[in-house]
Amino acid sequence: MPFISLYRRIRALTLSPKVDAIVMAVQMDEFLFSGLPLEYVDSITVCDARLASFREQDKPLSAERLDAMKHFLADWKKV
Numbered sequence: 001m002p003f004i005s006l007y008r009r010i011r012a013l014t015l016s017p018k019v020d021a022i023v024m025a026v027q028m029d030e031f032l033f034s035g036l037p038l039e040y041v042d043s044i045t046v047c048d049a050r051l052a053s054f055r056e057q058d059k060p061l062s063a064e065r066l067d068a069m070k071h072f073l074a075d076w077k078k079v
Contacts, residue, residue, distance in 0.1 A: 005030060005034060006024065006026065006028075006030055006031075006037070007030060007031065007034040007035070007037045008037075010022060010024060010037035010038065011037050014037075014038065022038075026051070026073075027051060027052060028051055028052045028053065028054040028057070028061075029051055029052075029053060029054050029061055029065050029066075029068070029069045030054040031069070031072060031073075032054070032065070032068060032069060032072060033054055033055075036072075036076060040076070041076055044073055044074075044076065046070075049066055049070075051065075051066060051069060053065065
């Protein structure tokens, strides 16, 4: 059965010896609830700021939650 959350999908990929790199497309503020799925990343690229709410998936993310997500990702330890 496939995992529902991005967090769980990323964690599962890290267990596979066949995976050399992971590219994530973050579309919701899920990480504000789940935490980050990896300890560090090589880079973060923001394509646009249109994210949806994880708890209310039919609604766009509020400006306050978007700022929280940006700060959360900016503090992610980079190698």
